[in-house]
Amino acid sequence: MGVSTSEPDEGIAVVTADYPPVNALPVRGWYDLADAVRAAGRDPAVRCVVLAATGRGFNAGVDIKELQRDTATGGHGALLGANRGCAEAFSAVYECEVPVVAAVQGFCLGGGIGLVGNADAIVAADDATFGLPELDRGALGAATHLARLVPQHLLRTLYYTSRTVTAAELRAHGSVWQVVPRAGLPAAAREVAREIARKDGFLLRLAKAALNGIDPVDVRRSYRFEQGFTFEANLSGVADRVRDTFGAPGGTPTTEG
Structure with a gap:
């Protein structure tokens, strides 16, 4: 269990998250994940990173039960840690010095949207x-990243409905x-990565920096703005009230662990 890095092909690093049963990541x-992606991007031998999961x-998304255990004792350390940790992981993908290909299977929810929304290419x-089930879980955030995947009105409908x-x-x-x-996902993601990795590594790094530099929205500032409303929801008590229905009979359905 945890985050691992492998190099199955020349010039390619595969960073894999493994947090059973559903890859709801704890703060650590x-x-x-952020450290692994940044390390792979800094490696001069790597020209493309594949972000995968088992x-x-x-x-x-985040481990809601970790948040519940902390807030039950009146603490906010897990909430602060999750928000900062998510921001670090999303930024690591966006700022990775080489292109990042996300290989996505099954559900990609909450923080997962933050990761793939900041990736350079997605193979699914x-x-x-x-989706972003944030309103069903007493949170807000990652609309910044969903906006990179769908048009504005679809973004809003998905966000409000949690569909x-x-x-x-x-x-x-x-x-x-x-x-x-599903069975062909690892091979398909690596094939795209191999096509990218055939380019000159120095030019790829310049291209990544150039494309980030012309983005119309600063994803780091935008996401941090959203997180302020998550803190407001927690301070008001509404976040705990909604989270308390998590996993309860008749409560909010979820796939998180």
Whole structure:
């Protein structure tokens, strides 16, 4: 369990998250993921990073139960840690010195949207679904990143309803590069990475910096702005009230662990 890095092909690093049962990352996990992505990007031998996960889903966001345990004792350390950890991991993907290809299977929720929204390319399994169930979980955030995947009115509808969209729907919007059968996902993601890694490494780094420099929205500032409203929801007590329905009979349905 945890974050691991492998180099299956020349010029490619695969960073894999493994947090059973559903890849809902604890605070430490977000920082470990950020460290692994940054380290891979700094390696002069790496020209492309593949961001992957084990199990039935790519990422189910933060570990809500970790937050609940902390707030039950009146603390806010886990909330602060999760917010800072998510910001670190999202920034690490965005600021990675080389392109990042996200390989997404199953559910990609909450913080998962933050990761793939900041990736350079997305390859998805045909069972992949994407969404922000934040309002059902007493939180806000990552609309910044969902806005990079879908048009504005669809973003708002998905955000307010907590509904998900499929990989095929995102491909129709141009944000997912390729949709493949689940069994073929690792190979398909690595094939895209190999195509990228055949380019000159120095030029790839220049290209990544140039593309980030012309982005119309500063994703780091935008996400931090959103996080302020998450803190407001917590200070008002509404976040705890909504989170208390997490996993309860008749409460908010969820895939998180």
